[in-house]
Amino acid sequence: MNHPTERLNPNTQNRLYGLDHLRALAIFLVFFYHYPILFSGKPEWLQNAAQFGWTGVDLFFVLSGFLISSQLFSQIKRGKDISLKNFYIKRFFRILPAYWVIVAVYFCFPGFHEREALPPIWKFLTFTQNFGLNIFDFGTFSHAWSLCVEEHFYLFLPLILIILQSTHLFKKSYWLLIFLFLFGIALRIFIWNNFYLPEKIEWYKDIYYPTYNRLDGLLMGVSIAGIYQFRPDIWNKISRYGNHLVVISLLVLTSAYYLCEDQHSFNASIFGFPLVSMGYGLIVLGALCPTSFLYRWNSKTTTFIAMLSYAIYLSHKGIIHITQQITSSLNIDQNSNVMIPICIITCVLSAWVLHIAVEKPFMELRERVIRRK
Numbered sequence: 001m002n003h004p005t006e007r008l009n010p011n012t013q014n015r016l017y018g019l020d021h022l023r024a025l026a027i028f029l030v031f032f033y034h035y036p037i038l039f040s041g042k043p044e045w046l047q048n049a050a051q052f053g054w055t056g057v058d059l060f061f062v063l064s065g066f067l068i069s070s071q072l073f074s075q076i077k078r079g080k081d082i083s084l085k086n087f088y089i090k091r092f093f094r095i096l097p098a099y100w101v102i103v104a105v106y107f108c109f110p111g112f113h114e115r116e117a118l119p120p121i122w123k124f125l126t127f128t129q130n131f132g133l134n135i136f137d138f139g140t141f142s143h144a145w146s147l148c149v150e151e152h153f154y155l156f157l158p159l160i161l162i163i164l165q166s167t168h169l170f171k172k173s174y175w176l177l178i179f180l181f182l183f184g185i186a187l188r189i190f191i192w193n194n195f196y197l198p199e200k201i202e203w204y205k206d207i208y209y210p211t212y213n214r215l216d217g218l219l220m221g222v223s224i225a226g227i228y229q230f231r232p233d234i235w236n237k238i239s240r241y242g243n244h245l246v247v248i249s250l251l252v253l254t255s256a257y258y259l260c261e262d263q264h265s266f267n268a269s270i271f272g273f274p275l276v277s278m279g280y281g282l283i284v285l286g287a288l289c290p291t292s293f294l295y296r297w298n299s300k301t302t303t304f305i306a307m308l309s310y311a312i313y314l315s316h317k318g319i320i321h322i323t324q325q326i327t328s329s330l331n332i333d334q335n336s337n338v339m340i341p342i343c344i345i346t347c348v349l350s351a352w353v354l355h356i357a358v359e360k361p362f363m364e365l366r367e368r369v370i371r372r373k
Contacts, residue, residue, distance in 0.1 A: 015303070016287070016288065016295075017294070017295060017296070017297060017298050017299070017302075017303070018286070018287025018288060018289075018292065018294035018295040018297075019063060019067075019284070019287055019288070019306075020299070020302045020303045020305075020306040021287065021294050021297065021299065021302045021306075022059060022063060022280075022283065022284060022287055022294075023060075023063060023302075023305070023306035023309045024301075024302040024305035024306050024309065025056075025059065026056045026057075026059040026060045026063070026309065027056065027305065027309040027312050027313060028056075028305075029050075029052075029053040029055065029056030029059065030053060030056035030057065030060075030143070030313060030316075031053075031312070031316055031344070031347065032046065032049075032050040032053050033050050033051070033052075033053025033054050033056060034053075034143070034316065034317055034320070035050070035320065035340065035343065036050060038114055038317060038320050038321060038324070039320075039324065039334060039335070039339070042334065042335035043335060043336070043337055043340075046340070052257050052260070054263070055253075055256070055276045055280070057146040057217075058216070058217040058273070058276045058277055058280055059217070059280045060146065060150075060217075060313075061146070061149070061150070061214070061216075061217025061218045061220075061221065061277070062217045062218070062220050062221045062224075062277060062280045062281050062284050063221065063284065064150055064153070064218065064221060065153070065217060065218035065219065065220060065221020065222045065224075065225070066221035066222070066224045066225045066228075066284060067221070067225075068153070068154065068157065068221075069157060069221065069222040069225040069226070070225035070228055070229055072087070072157065072158060072161055073225055073226065073228075073229040073230065074229055076161070076165065076170070077229055077230065081162075081165075082158050082161055082162055082165075084158055084159075084162070086370060087154075087158050088154075089366065089369060089370060090366060090370070091154050092366075093362045093363060093365060093366035093369070094362075094363065094366070095147070095151070095154075095310075097358050097359070097362040098310065098311060098314060098354055098355075098358045098359050098362075099144075099147065099314060101354065101358050102141075102314040102315055102318075102354075103121070103124050103125075103141075105318070106118060106140065106141050106318065107121055111322070111325070112318040112321070112322065113140045113318070113321070114139075114140060114141075114317040114318055114320065114321035115139030115140040115142070116136075116137060116138065116139055116140065117137065117138050117139075117140060118138060118140045118141060119133065119138045124141070124144065127147070127148040127151040127152065128148065129142075129144055129145055129148050130145035130146075130148040130149060130209040130210060130211060131209070131210055131211075132205055133145055133204065133205060133209050134205065135204050141317070141318075143313070143317060144314075145209045146214075148211065149211045149214050149215075149218075150218075152211045153211075153215075153218050157222075160176075164176075173226075174223075174226065177219055177222060177223055177226075180215060180219055181216065181219055181274065184212070184213065184215050184216055184219075184273070184274070185270060185271070185274065187212060187213065188207060188213055188269060188270045188273075189270055191206050191207065191213070192207070192266060192269060192270065203264045203269070207269050213273070214273065216273045216274045216276075216277040217273075217276075217277040217280065217281075219277075220277040220278065220280070220281035221281070221284070223281070224281060224284060224285055224288075228288065238285060238289065239288075239289040239290060239291060240289075240291055241289070241291065242285075242286045242287075242288075242289025242290065242291035242292025242293075242294070242295060243286065243291065243292050243293060244286075245282050245283070245285045245286035245289065245292070246282075246283055246286035246287075246292060246293075246294065248282055249279050249280070249281075249282035249283035249285075249286060250279075250283075252275065252278055252279035252282060253276070253279035253280070253283075255275065255279075256272060256275040256276045256279055259271065259272055259275060260272040260276070305348075307355065308348060308351040308352060308355055310359070311350075311351035311352075311354040311355050311359060312347055312348065312351040314354070315347070315350050315351060315354060316347045316351075319343070319346050319347045319350045320343045320346075320347065322346075323339075323342060323343050323346045323347075324339075324343075327339065327342060
């Protein structure tokens with residue numbers, strides 16, 4: 001998962017505050033979606049209020065798709081060749097050290113487990129956990145499935161762009177994006193009709209987790225990056241309507257909420273993912289427009305949460321579980337509303353420690369390695 005505040009364009013402000021706000025929103029959606037699951041549905045009001053929180057990962061996908069492809073598109077626009085070595089070095093130091101630390105904690109300290117059992121360690125090390133994942137028997141650290149999807153995206157995107165450049169097909173690559181969008185819908189229909197069984201475990205394994213079914217958000221981010229970097233004429237027209245795009249995005253997401261009310265239904269499984277991605281794509285567009293309040297709003301709080309979002313994402317389930325164990329021994333009611341801010345504080349503090357002890361040193365090491373090269 002990419003950091004949302006890297007400079008993308010010399011003509012923009014150094015920090016894209018709008019993307020900070022969305023990054024913070026995404027991690028809070030994920031947190032509040034998982035919280036009542038870990039606390040067995042308590043408090044009940046949160047379980048109902050947070051049921052759309054599963055889409056937080058789709059917002060992450062749109063952000064990552066935009067940021068990663070925009071950086072690569074920027075090199076192409078300047079006439080530079082994509083350096084696979086530099087790209088993979090950047091991804092390695094940004095993603096893997098913190099991830100490996102959390103994987104080690106899960107496998108070395110069983111008390112950190114928030115659910116039943118862990119999948120085999122080789123699935124975490126090869127980023128294949130999201131294929132055939134049985135969430136009901138191996139639910140511990142299951143949220144790493146979305147990181148698998150992003151790693152597959154990081155692996156193949158630069159390779160595809162290099163091939164398109166070498167064959168002079170890059171200018172027509174928007175047809176590839178359209179094809180992949182439609183292919184995702186067609187593939188989910190095929191899987192639903194031929195393999196899917198009406199059981200929740202099969203729905204997650206066949207529909208929800210596999211990479212080939214969850215490309216909608218990433219492709220939406222790539223599409224936005226293409227306009228942002230290569231079509232200034234279109235972008236200049238779009239950027240006048242930043243706040244309008246935010247309002248439209250909320251309307252689209254409201255429609256997606258009702259479409260996905262029964263998340264395991266045919267319509268939600270086939271059309272829900274692209275509709276959610278479209279809604280979040282519109283709000284990302286709005287956040288990038290200098291005319292929008294999201295772009296102009298400078299909040300130290302959301303910038304801080306955005307900085308810690310990856311660390312929170314990795315550790316929050318285990319930290320919530322540990323917090324639950326500690327507070328229960330102190331006779332604090334686990335079903336009370338007071339547990340929510342306690343868990344938020346412990347998750348943020350733990351993420352800050354992971355950021356200071358692991359993420360920050362390795363990011364500094366990354367800069368030294370890249371300068372040396």
